[in-house]
Amino acid sequence: MLHNNEQEKIKVEVKHAETTDGIPYYVCNVDGKESQIRKDEKWEQIWGSLTHKQVDELGLAISEHLGEL
Numbered sequence: 001m002l003h004n005n006e007q008e009k010i011k012v013e014v015k016h017a018e019t020t021d022g023i024p025y026y027v028c029n030v031d032g033k034e035s036q037i038r039k040d041e042k043w044e045q046i047w048g049s050l051t052h053k054q055v056d057e058l059g060l061a062i063s064e065h066l067g068e069l
Helices: 053-067
Strands: 013-018 023-030 031-040 043-047
Touching: 013 053, 023 053, 031 053, 043 053
Parallel strands: none
Antiparallel strands: 013 023, 023 031, 031 043
16 A cells, blocks of 8 residues: 555555566556656666655565565
C-alpha cells in the first residue's frame, strides 16, 4: 500500500526486473500507472510520476520485503 496526496491508501503491484547488465529495478503499477524505481545510494525513480515520498515508501517496503533492513 502507498499513500496519495490526500493520505488515502493506494494498492500497488510491484514486479522485480533487471537491466541487460543485471542491475535490479522494480516496476510499480500504481493506480493503473507504471513507474520504475531502483536503489543506488538511495531509492530513486527511473521513470514515472511518483512523489519523492511515494518513492521512499515503496523503497522502504521493498527493502523490508527483501530483508535488507
